[in-house]
Amino acid sequence: MGRPERFAIIGGGIGGLTLAIAMQRKGFQVTVYEHAPSLKPLGAGLGLGANAVKAFAEIGISDHILKAGSALKKIRIKDQKGNTLAETDSERISTKYNVVNNFTIHRADLHEVLLQQLPDQTLQLGKGCVDFIQTKSGIKLIFEDGSSTESDYVIACDGVHSVFRKKLIPESIPRYAGYTCWRAVVNDPPLVDLTETSETWGAGHRFGIVPVSKGRLYWFACINSSENNAKMRSYGIKELLKHFGQFHSPIPEIIRHTKDDQLIWNDIIDIKPLKQFAFGNIVLMGDAAHATTPNMGQGACMAIEDAAILANVLATSESVESAFFAFEQRRIKRTTSIVNRSWQLGRIAQWENPMLIGIRNSLLRLTPPSVAEKQARFLIDVNLH
Numbered sequence: 001m002g003r004p005e006r007f008a009i010i011g012g013g014i015g016g017l018t019l020a021i022a023m024q025r026k027g028f029q030v031t032v033y034e035h036a037p038s039l040k041p042l043g044a045g046l047g048l049g050a051n052a053v054k055a056f057a058e059i060g061i062s063d064h065i066l067k068a069g070s071a072l073k074k075i076r077i078k079d080q081k082g083n084t085l086a087e088t089d090s091e092r093i094s095t096k097y098n099v100v101n102n103f104t105i106h107r108a109d110l111h112e113v114l115l116q117q118l119p120d121q122t123l124q125l126g127k128g129c130v131d132f133i134q135t136k137s138g139i140k141l142i143f144e145d146g147s148s149t150e151s152d153y154v155i156a157c158d159g160v161h162s163v164f165r166k167k168l169i170p171e172s173i174p175r176y177a178g179y180t181c182w183r184a185v186v187n188d189p190p191l192v193d194l195t196e197t198s199e200t201w202g203a204g205h206r207f208g209i210v211p212v213s214k215g216r217l218y219w220f221a222c223i224n225s226s227e228n229n230a231k232m233r234s235y236g237i238k239e240l241l242k243h244f245g246q247f248h249s250p251i252p253e254i255i256r257h258t259k260d261d262q263l264i265w266n267d268i269i270d271i272k273p274l275k276q277f278a279f280g281n282i283v284l285m286g287d288a289a290h291a292t293t294p295n296m297g298q299g300a301c302m303a304i305e306d307a308a309i310l311a312n313v314l315a316t317s318e319s320v321e322s323a324f325f326a327f328e329q330r331r332i333k334r335t336t337s338i339v340n341r342s343w344q345l346g347r348i349a350q351w352e353n354p355m356l357i358g359i360r361n362s363l364l365r366l367t368p369p370s371v372a373e374k375q376a377r378f379l380i381d382v383n384l385h
């Protein structure tokens with residue numbers, strides 16, 4: 001059931017690759033243009049919620065993805081001494097709603113599984129798109145290497161610094177969340193229960209522990225800071241231990257188990273929710289449309305939801321333009337809600353004021369498990385059609 005339209009997907013990240021698979025399975029002709037010159041196993045870990053697993057199932061690839069990661073049993077928020085403030089029984093929610101509620105995977109493993117599902121020639125590497133021009137017959141794409149091509153439609157999956165979003169909505173610049181983040185994946189971590197994920201909230205700093213498959217552990221550490229701070233950029237293990245050395249075990253042990261060259265550092269940013277994703281023959285999706293702070297672990301999940309939904313609306317709409325518009329209408333409310341909730345959650349998690357921290361921790365202890373279940377339901381109940 002081949003279709004005549006040519007679709008260019010800009011960006012071969014999680015969103016772009018998932019979309020390419022979903023569209024090809026519905027008979028669309030797609031080419032993915034990726035800026036990176038080669039495929040390297042990069043990145044740290046990723047937590048995926050039930051909504052992402054459902055979207056992969058909708059596309060038909062969830063079995064492959066699930067095999068490459070592992071499901072989590074419990075998620076805990078702790079104080080600096082290690083006392084549990086709140087707990088989500090993820091395993092119980094999974095059983096109750098017949099879903100895989102929380103799942104972790106190494107980014108490199110996810111990329112590999114996605115690439116295996118794509119026919120050769122779909123992905124073109126070393127094709128950083130620097131500009132586009134509307135022509136009578138479609139859109140001309142101009143690449144960094146001086147080459148160009150024409151396409152009928154463009155789906156911009158080029159991430160938080162999207163060239164397409166910057167040109168279509170110049171005022172939509174990334175906003176800094178106020179904290180900076182280090183991540184690493186280590187093998188055979190000391191003293192860690194590899195079925196539980198936890199986040200420990202201190203005063204202006206927090207530490208997260210997320211097991212990924214094959215005995216590996218992904219950890220992240222956030223510290224309040226000014227934006228693009230040169231001192232933070234130069235941080236290694238020794239400096240991180242000054243902030244987290246007094247945190248409960250096994251946090252100092254995990255940091256000591258990590259080498260400086262395993263650290264990935266970046267400021268936490270998002271995009272203030274947009275009011276428009278569809279622009280005639282161009283649509284934005286994934287981080288290009290709704291980059292969020294990582295506090296709910298939902299950025300990639302939303303990109304994966306986008307991919308399943310966009311492929312479905314394209315297959316059932318009268319025209320591509322109307323499908324792009326329908327996609328926008330379907331996605332703005334949900335993604336705005338997640339971006340805003342995640343922003344607020346990050347602010348609360350990074351509080352420094354001892355009185356506010358005391359109130360926060362007491363409230364967390366009193367929060368009934370039904371609240372975590374309600375939150376999970378909001379994610380699980382995504383409508384993918």
Ligand SMILES: Cc1cc2nc3c(=O)[nH]c(=O)nc-3n(C[C@H](O)[C@H](O)[C@H](O)COP(=O)(O)OP(=O)(O)OC[C@H]3O[C@@H](n4cnc5c(N)ncnc54)[C@H](O)[C@@H]3O)c2cc1C
Nearest residue numbers: 011013014015035047128129159286287294297299300301
């Ligand atoms: C610290 C941290 C932790 C996170 N943890 C989680 C988590 O646990 N769970 C979760 O769901 N999400 C998480 N996220 C968010 C998640 O990483 C993103 O939401 C997700 O990667 C978005 O996918 P994307 O494909 O839209 O964009 P990206 O992954 O950014 O991919 C964009 C791709 O486009 C390419 N590109 C960029 N510009 C161009 C161009 N001009 N031309 C061609 N190619 C281009 C890039 O090279 C890249 O391959 C986290 C983010 C951070 C920063």
